[in-house]
Amino acid sequence: MESPCALIFFMRNPVPGKVKTRLAAGIGDEAACDLYASFVQDMLSMLERTGGEIHVFFWPPEEPPQMKTPYPLHPQKGASLGERMQNAFEEIFSQGCDKALLMGSDIPDLPMDIIQEAEKLLEENACVLGPSEDGGYFLVGFTKKGFFPSIFSGPEWGTSKVLAQTLDILKQSRIPCGLTTPWKDVDDLEDLKLLFLRLSGEKTAAGETLFKLKELQRVCPHILDWPS
Secondary structure (H helix, E strand, O other): OOOEEEEEEEEEEEOOOOOOOOHHHHHOOHHHHHHHHHHHHHHHHHHHHHEEEEEEEEOOOOOOOOOOOOOOOEOOOOOOOOHHHHHHHHHHHOOOOEEEEEEOOOOOOOOOHHHHHHHHHHOOOOOEEEEOOOOOEEEEEEOOOOOOOOOHOOOOOOOOOOOHHHHHHHHHOOOOOEOOOOOOOOOOOOHHHHHHHHHOOOOOOOOHHHHHHHHHHHHHHOOOOOOO
C-alpha cells in the first residue's frame, strides 16, 4: 500500500530583520516579520486540510522556530537552497514515503486545489513543478522512484532562469515532469499589494494574513496606498 504524500514545508524562524528583507525595505522589519508569521500560519492551516503528512523544515538549523506545532520539525541541512531541498527529499524518502511535495512559505494564499493537482500529477510523472510568475517555481515534487537530485545543482538560484533551467535538465535526462497551475509568491511591496487585492476578493483564503494586512493598512496608510 502506498504511503500518503509527504508535504515538506520550508520556513525561516520569524525574527525581525532575518525574514522577508525585500519586503521589510518597504514596511519595516517588525511588520515584515509579523506578516511572515501569518504566512506560515495560513499555509500550515491549508496544508493540514489536505490530509497530507506535514514535515516542517526550518532555517537557520540552530534556531528551531518558537511555535507550537503537532508536525515533525527538521533543521534544513546544506549551504545552498538546492542542497537543502535535495537533503530534505532524501531524508523524507529514507523514512519510507513514496512521494513528496516541497514548498516555501511565501505563498500564503496558495489554494489547496493546487496541492491536490500536484499530487495527481505525481501519479503519472516522476516530477512536478509549480511555476511562479518570476521565472522560478513555488513547489517541487517527486516520487521516490523518480527522484532526480541533479535539478538542485544546475539552476542559477535567485534568478528568473530557475524554472527554464530546471525543465531543461529534466528534458535532457528524459524525466517526465508535470506543471501545476501557476501562482505568485510574495517578495516585495508590489507583490504584497497584489496579495491584498486577491485576498480582498476571497474572504476564506489566508485569514491570518488578511487580518494583518488590514491592520497594516490602518497603521501605515502613507506607506501602503491601498484601496479600502
